[in-house]
Amino acid sequence: MFKRVSGTKDILPDNVKLWQKLEEISRSIFALYNFKEIRPPLIEEAALFNRSLGESTEIVQKQMFLINNKVETYALRPEGTASIVRAYIENNLDKTYGFAKFYYMGAMFRLERPQKGRLRQFHHIGAEAIGSTDAGLDIEIISLADNLLRNFLIEGYKIKINSLGCVNDKMKLVEILRKQLNTKLDKLCDDCKNRFENNPLRILDCKNDDCKEVVRGLDIRDEYLCLDCKAHFDKVKEGLSMLKIGYEVSSHLVRGLDYYTGTVFEITHQDLGAQDAIGAGGRYNNLIEELGGNKSGAIGFAFGVERLLLLTKLKIQDTDKNLVYIITLGDKARKTGLNLLENLRKNNICADADYEGKSIKGAMRKANDEGAHFVLIIGDDEIAKDVINLKDMVSGEQKEIKTSDIIKELKC
Numbered sequence: 001m002f003k004r005v006s007g008t009k010d011i012l013p014d015n016v017k018l019w020q021k022l023e024e025i026s027r028s029i030f031a032l033y034n035f036k037e038i039r040p041p042l043i044e045e046a047a048l049f050n051r052s053l054g055e056s057t058e059i060v061q062k063q064m065f066l067i068n069n070k071v072e073t074y075a076l077r078p079e080g081t082a083s084i085v086r087a088y089i090e091n092n093l094d095k096t097y098g099f100a101k102f103y104y105m106g107a108m109f110r111l112e113r114p115q116k117g118r119l120r121q122f123h124h125i126g127a128e129a130i131g132s133t134d135a136g137l138d139i140e141i142i143s144l145a146d147n148l149l150r151n152f153l154i155e156g157y158k159i160k161i162n163s164l165g166c167v168n169d170k171m172k173l174v175e176i177l178r179k180q181l182n183t184k185l186d187k188l189c190d191d192c193k194n195r196f197e198n199n200p201l202r203i204l205d206c207k208n209d210d211c212k213e214v215v216r217g218l219d220i221r222d223e224y225l226c227l228d229c230k231a232h233f234d235k236v237k238e239g240l241s242m243l244k245i246g247y248e249v250s251s252h253l254v255r256g257l258d259y260y261t262g263t264v265f266e267i268t269h270q271d272l273g274a275q276d277a278i279g280a281g282g283r284y285n286n287l288i289e290e291l292g293g294n295k296s297g298a299i300g301f302a303f304g305v306e307r308l309l310l311l312t313k314l315k316i317q318d319t320d321k322n323l324v325y326i327i328t329l330g331d332k333a334r335k336t337g338l339n340l341l342e343n344l345r346k347n348n349i350c351a352d353a354d355y356e357g358k359s360i361k362g363a364m365r366k367a368n369d370e371g372a373h374f375v376l377i378i379g380d381d382e383i384a385k386d387v388i389n390l391k392d393m394v395s396g397e398q399k400e401i402k403t404s405d406i407i408k409e410l411k412c
């Protein structure tokens with residue numbers, strides 16, 4: 001028997017309802033903020049991710065799902081931002097829209113080690129706003145993330161923010177880190193020893209206890225920020241306070257992807273344990289130019305849907321779908337039943353029938369399991385009298401209805 005690939009999950013119909021609910025809420029909140037849906041493909045040239053996330057990041061080095069054909073190397077997307085920026089540039093949306101706001105939902109893929117409970121196919125709900133460096137947009141994006149979480153009925157999350165500054169500032173920050181870490185290299189894990197050379201910012205994200213201890217001892221202040229970047233960050237903080245969005249500034253929050261500049265943020269929840277991020281985002285003001293577009297600012301974020309599902313207090317009520325279930329006895333009745341089934345659906349009445357050749361008793365049980373409101377029973381007697389036996393499963397009432405009146409009866 002075949003089994004699903006490790007690190008993947010089947011989302012079965014009962015669970016899908018909660019997914020749909022989250023998606024439905026997301027769509028309505030995104031619409032409130034005038035974000036429009038975009039659906040880029042799930043595969044891209046691998047080089048797109050190497051270029052945007054950075055060659056030295058863990059995702060690019062260890063976690064890409066690569067597909068090699070003879071000519072090119074493709075990758076299943078490990079995240080959404082790079083694809084959307086690629087689509088924005090390739091489709092000339094910078095020229096037709098200029099500033100544009102997008103949202104997306106869908107599967108992402110990373111070659112994680114499934115034994116650690118990590119998924120290789122997981123799902124993001126995210127947003128990207130491209131074409132502006134306005135600090136008001138940083139505030140809008142964080143407000144959007146906050147509003148989504150509140151509407152998902154998730155409580156007790158923390159919004160942490162920081163600023164990496166422009167490319168120059170980021171280089172200064174890296175120097176500050178190198179200077180302070182230089183004397184503590186022997187205490188870092190092997191991965192972090194490599195990161196010290198290639199991408200010291202990533203050390204701040206290391207989950208190793210010894211590394212965490214070293215990181216706690218670092219003294220990082222915002223002095224690496226230039227005047228412009230500091231002023232931008234001040235405006236973001238002021239705006240969030242004005243909107244009464246709770247946040248804390250965390251100088252240790254860096255987001256390890258190369259494309260991040262300026263404001264970065266992360267939303268965490270203690271109920272998630274060691275991997276406590278529900279979602280994260282930030283500015284990527286150089287990525288559009290880096291990927292061949294015009295120089296323009298951008299900011300976005302994404303939530304991990306599987307993590308939202310662990311935290312949401314949303315409940316699914318089985319909506320009263322008024323299902324009509326048809327049970328027939330004998331060949332003649334079967335024909336009448338199939339005809340009626342088609343007719344009900346044409347009249348927008350939700351209908352189903354027994355396809356397993358069950359006994360009346362079995363079919364009634366199935367109708368009950370399916371939550372049917374009405375059951376229609378058709379046998380030789382009913383055919384002879386040109387009636388249908390209608391049972392209301394809620395009231396228990398049973399009556400005969402003239403076949404030609406049945407739609408009218410069920411419609412009201």
Ligand SMILES: [Zn+2]
Pocket residue numbers: 165166167168169225226227228229230
């Ligand atoms: Zn700066």
Ligand SMILES: [Zn+2]
Pocket residue numbers: 188189190191192203206207208211
């Ligand atoms: Zn480490």
